[in-house]
Amino acid sequence: MAVSPDGGPVLALAGEWQLGRPRPAVSQLAWPEEAQRLRLDCQALRQWDSSILLYLRPLWEECQRRGIAIDLDGLPPGLRRLLVLATAVAAPLERDDLTEDGFVGRVGESSRQVLVAVLRVCSFVGELCVAVLKLLVGRARMRLCDLITESAKAGYQALFIVSLIGYLIGLILAFIGAIPLKWFGAQIYTASLIGIGMLRLMAAVMVGVVMAGRTAASFAAELGTMQTNEEIDALRCMGVPPMEFLVLPRFLAMTLMMPLLCVYGDILSLAGGLTVGVFYLGFGTVEFWEQLVLTTRLEDLYVGVFTSWIFGMLLGICGCYQGMNCGRDSAAVGRATTAAVVSSIVCMVIATALITVLTVLWKI
Amino acid sequence: MAENTTSDRNSPPPPIEVRDLTMAYDERVIIRDMNFVVPAGEIFIVMGGSGCGKSTLLRHLIGLMAPAQGWVFRDGVDFWALSGAEQDRMKRRSGILFQGGALWSAMTLAENIALPLREFTRYREKEIREICELKLSLVGLAGFGDYYPAAISGGMRKRASLARAMALDPEVLFFDEPSAGLDPVSARRLDELILALRESLGATVVVITHDLASIFAIGGMAIFLDSGSKSIAARGRPQELLDQGSNPALLDFLTRGERHTRLPAARADGSSKV
Ligand SMILES: Nc1ncnc2c1ncn2[C@@H]1O[C@H](COP(=O)(O)OP(=O)(O)O)[C@@H](O)[C@H]1O
Ligand SMILES: [Mg+2]
Numbered sequence: 001m002a003v004s005p006d007g008g009p010v011l012a013l014a015g016e017w018q019l020g021r022p023r024p025a026v027s028q029l030a031w032p033e034e035a036q037r038l039r040l041d042c043q044a045l046r047q048w049d050s051s052i053l054l055y056l057r058p059l060w061e062e063c064q065r066r067g068i069a070i071d072l073d074g075l076p077p078g079l080r081r082l083l084v085l086a087t088a089v090a091a092p093l094e095r096d097d098l099t100e101d102g103f104v105g106r107v108g109e110s111s112r113q114v115l116v117a118v119l120r121v122c123s124f125v126g127e128l129c130v131a132v133l134k135l136l137v138g139r140a141r142m143r144l145c146d147l148i149t150e151s152a153k154a155g156y157q158a159l160f161i162v163s164l165i166g167y168l169i170g171l172i173l174a175f176i177g178a179i180p181l182k183w184f185g186a187q188i189y190t191a192s193l194i195g196i197g198m199l200r201l202m203a204a205v206m207v208g209v210v211m212a213g214r215t216a217a218s219f220a221a222e223l224g225t226m227q228t229n230e231e232i233d234a235l236r237c238m239g240v241p242p243m244e245f246l247v248l249p250r251f252l253a254m255t256l257m258m259p260l261l262c263v264y265g266d267i268l269s270l271a272g273g274l275t276v277g278v279f280y281l282g283f284g285t286v287e288f289w290e291q292l293v294l295t296t297r298l299e300d301l302y303v304g305v306f307t308s309w310i311f312g313m314l315l316g317i318c319g320c321y322q323g324m325n326c327g328r329d330s331a332a333v334g335r336a337t338t339a340a341v342v343s344s345i346v347c348m349v350i351a352t353a354l355i356t357v358l359t360v361l362w363k364i
Numbered sequence: 365m366a367e368n369t370t371s372d373r374n375s376p377p378p379p380i381e382v383r384d385l386t387m388a389y390d391e392r393v394i395i396r397d398m399n400f401v402v403p404a405g406e407i408f409i410v411m412g413g414s415g416c417g418k419s420t421l422l423r424h425l426i427g428l429m430a431p432a433q434g435w436v437f438r439d440g441v442d443f444w445a446l447s448g449a450e451q452d453r454m455k456r457r458s459g460i461l462f463q464g465g466a467l468w469s470a471m472t473l474a475e476n477i478a479l480p481l482r483e484f485t486r487y488r489e490k491e492i493r494e495i496c497e498l499k500l501s502l503v504g505l506a507g508f509g510d511y512y513p514a515a516i517s518g519g520m521r522k523r524a525s526l527a528r529a530m531a532l533d534p535e536v537l538f539f540d541e542p543s544a545g546l547d548p549v550s551a552r553r554l555d556e557l558i559l560a561l562r563e564s565l566g567a568t569v570v571v572i573t574h575d576l577a578s579i580f581a582i583g584g585m586a587i588f589l590d591s592g593s594k595s596i597a598a599r600g601r602p603q604e605l606l607d608q609g610s611n612p613a614l615l616d617f618l619t620r621g622e623r624h625t626r627l628p629a630a631r632a633d634g635s636s637k638v
Contacts, residue, residue, distance in 0.1 A: 141483060230466035237426045237460055238480050238532075239452030 008037045011059075014044035017052040026058040031066065038063055040074040048079065053086055060087050124321050128251060131244045135252075140244045150253035154215045158261060161210055166265035169206055170272025173197055178281055187281045191288045194273030195296030203265040204308035205352060207258065208315065212344035216319030219250050220340035223323025224333040232324070247324065251316035258312030259305045266304065299364050307355050311348050318344040377440025379404050379536050379568045380425060385434035387420050393432070394420050395594050400587055402536075402570060407562060407584030409602070410572045413617060416591035418572045419463060422540050425570065427455050456484060458536040459529030463544060465521040467513040473500065473524045474509030480531045499527040503557065519550035526557070536568045537561075543575045555581050576618065588614045 009032050017023070045052075060083065063070045072080045134140040177193040223246060226232050232242050270292070277288040322340040326332050380402040387394045394417035402408040412418050423429040424436055427443055436443045438454050446454065467476050477496045481487055487495070500506055503523040513521055522542060529537060539558065543551035555578050562569045571582055579586065579602045586605070590597035590613045598605055598614045605611075606618045 226469075229464055229469065230462040231468050233423075233428055234460065234462060234466040234468070234528075237428055237455050237458070238483075239455045240479075240483060 008039060009035050010039045010041050012041040012044065013052065014042075014046075016046050017048040017055070019049055019051045021051065023051055023055055026055065026062050029059075029062075035066075035068050037069045037071055039071045042074050042076060042079075045076070048076075052079065053082055056083050057086050120325065121321060124324070125317060127243050128247060128317065128320075131241075131248045132251075134244065135248060140248060141240055142244050142248045146245075146249040147252055150249045151257055153218070154211070154250075154253045155257035155260065158211065158214060158257075159264065161214070162207055162261050162265050163268050165206055165210060166203065166268030167272040169202060170194060170198060170269030170274075171276055172272075173202065173269075174273040174276035175280070178276065188283065188287070188291050189295075190273065190277055190281060191283075191291040192295035194270060194277075195292040196300050198269040198273070199266050199296060199304045200300040201304060201307065201352070201356070203269055204262050204304045204311060205348070206269075207261045207265045207308055208311040208348045209345065211254070211258065211261070211311075211315055212318075212341050212348070215254065216315040216340045216344045217337045219316070219319030220322040220326070220336045221333055223247075223320060224326030224336040227324065227326045228328050228330065228333060242324065247316075247320040250320055251313070254312040254316035254319075255309065256312070258308045258315070262305055262308035263301075266301065303355070303359055303364060307352065310351050310355070314347040314351060315344050318347060376404065377437070378402060379439060380408075380570070381437040381440070382425075383435045383437065385424065385436060386432045387417060387424055387429075388432035389420075393594060394591075395589055395596070396433075398434070398596055400596065400599065402568060403585075404568055405566055407559075407569045407571060407582055409579060409582060409584050409586035410570065410589065411574060411579055411586055411602075411617070412589035413574060413591065416589045418574070418589060419540055421589070422460075422538055422570075422572055426458055426460055426538060427451055456480070456532055457534055458538060459532065459534035460538045461522065461525050461529050461540065461542060463540040465513070465518075465525040467521060467525050467528065469513050472510050472512055473505065473516075473527075476513070476524065477528050477531045480528070484532065495531070499530055500524070502530070502561070503527045519546050519554070522546065522550075522554060523557070526554075526561075530561070530565075533565075534567065536570065539569070539571045539573075541573055541575070542571065543573065543578050548577070551575065551578065552581070558582065574617075576620065579618075588617065590614070 011029075056079075060070060072083065075083065131140055131142075135142060174190050174194055177197075178187055178190045181187050181189050181193070223232070226246070232246070235242050235245060273292075274285065274288055277283045278285055319340045322336040322343065326336040378401045382398050382400050385398040386396040387398075398421075410418055410421060420429070424431060427436075427438075430444055438457075441454075443451065443454060467473070468479070471479065474493070474496045477499055478492050481492045481495060485492075496509055497506065500509055503526050505520060505524055505527065508516065508520070508524070513524065516524070537558075542554050542558065546554065558569060558571065559582065561567070569584075571578070571584075573579060573582075583601065583603075586600065586602050587596050588598040588605070588611070589595075590611075592613055598611045600608075602618070605614060609615050
């Protein structure tokens with residue numbers, strides 16, 4: 001491509017340059033020895049778009065590297081301006097490279113981050129405890145109306161989905177449970193299965209998962225958006241502690257509503273089991289019910305309600321923590337929401353394991 | 365340190381004094397060794413390019429962020445030496461208009477203004493309603509009390525936010541980029557509103573801005589933050605600063621970098637015309 005009429009090399013750009021078409025590579029150019037100045041000739045250039053810039057920019061860089069001056073006068077004025085813009089060097093952004101390279105450095109950095117996160121969670125829970133204590137002595141800046149609205153959101157507005165899922169899970173568990181029990185002719189124990197399984201654990205877990213996706217996520221999104229919009233700063237700099245004003249009502253609403261929802265889920269899932277018992281297995285309603293009452297103890301109900309009370313606290317903490325520690329852009333709100341749901345579910349599973357082991361060990 | 369810091373013990377201490385303040389996020393220093401005094405009843409401008417640390421300075425002045433080094437004195441008292449409750453009381457004496465308005469989106473405008481009144485005063489409900497209506501009409505939003513922030517325009521939101529900032533009759537008003545994101549007419553109206561309110565309320569006003577029109581319209585003492593040198597690069601009245609023209613970064617800022625936009629082009633094609 002390089003020809004020389006009067007000593008210096010000239011690069012002729014010709015024809016149509018369009019994105020999507022093949023484009024020559026700068027590396028294929030044969031550079032003449034001792035070139036000082038490269039002229040560009042665009043006489044035969046017809047149509048061009050960004051494609052030609054994709055060629056000219058590496059060319060420019062190559063010239064810089066070889067110490068050759070590049071003469072842009074031959075370019076159409078518009079193209080020349082674009083090239084000047086494209087090759088302007090941005091002022092380097094100052095970055096703080098605290099992370100050391102290498103394995104040890106990375107391990108150190110990530111353990112530091114984990115430690116910071118743990119400390120943050122601890123201080124969050126600590127502050128929440130202080131807020132609850134303040135509430136008990138009647139000095140928390142929490143509005144009753146906030147508690148009521150949040151309770152409504154975390155409570156009766158979730159009734160429909162809890163009804164649906166509770167009833168269906170009861171139904172499914174009874175169907176599946178009846179299969180092996182039939183082998184032994186012990187279908188009547190389906191009632192016990194439903195009673196113990198649902199009351200003790202399943203209803204609490206089911207309500208917990210529904211509420212993690214529904215309410216913990218919405219806490220994180222709400223508080224995260226408030227963080228992004230500086231609404232939380234606005235509270236803080238009026239001397240209204242966001243922990244009492246925003247987190248406390250949400251936490252309390254969850255803690256109060258979850259056990260109630262769990263009892264409601266219990267009732268619906270028993271109804272689901274009863275449906276299967278009566279219409280599929282062919283028992284009488286009274287018969288099924290008596291078997292259920294006979295084999296299920298009140299303690300099973302208590303364990304389930306206790307579990308869901310713990311779940312309520314966990315969900316409140318996870319949702320609000322993620323929201324309050326959200327970054328300041330909208331992508332951060334998305335991350336906070338995801339993190340709220342994931343951490344809620346992980347916490348609930350761990351709590352369930354602990355509670356199950358402890359209650360079995362203590363023979364409750 | 366919690367002592368009167370002005371040299372003249374007879375005059376009241378300035379509402380804000382910053383001494384040897386270094387601001388940093390973790391290890392990353394934003395601006396170091398700042399010193400300035402905001403005199404009572406005056407307008408004070410903090411100017412500088414985007415990302416140079418203006419909002420960060422605001423967060424220090426209103427007590428949302430603790431200094432990495434140095435002191436922030438409010439009314440001659442070291443803010444960070446105060447107890448939590450005293451800090452809260454101090455915070456309530458300033459009103460803040462945040463960059464994005466920061467109205468509480470779950471509440472109507474009237475509730476936004478009423479919240480600080482309900483929390484921190486013992487006014488009766490009827491009185492609170494009257495105050496809300498008054499503050500809203502001061503900023504030209506009479507009758508908008510029942511609207512939610514999402515339902516009004518950006519300029520109205522800023523003004524409503526100003527009404528909320530004035531709810532507790534603060535002694536110092538802070539504005540973070542009041543004209544950002546507004547059309548020129550709304551921006552000018554907001555500037556005029558700021559000036560009018562300052563004159564009639566006698567409050568001290570700190571305006572943070574990178575809007576040249578606002579800077580020259582508002583006047584007042586100004587400091588210029590420069591992210592290159594990480595310091596206060598210049599101080600004085602904007603017009604005088606422009607006329608004296610000592611600092612190149614400041615001149616670029618005040619003249620919209622006229623000298624510089626042509627430079628790379630000129631260098632590239634060897635002629636100064638593009
Ligand atoms: N929370 C934060 N953590 C770390 N760096 C931040 C944070 N907030 C702002 N910064 C950085 O501090 C600098 C100053 O930001 P800011 O004060 O918002 O600038 P502006 O003058 O535009 O208001 C920016 O470079 C920004 O990247
Ligand atoms: Mg800012």
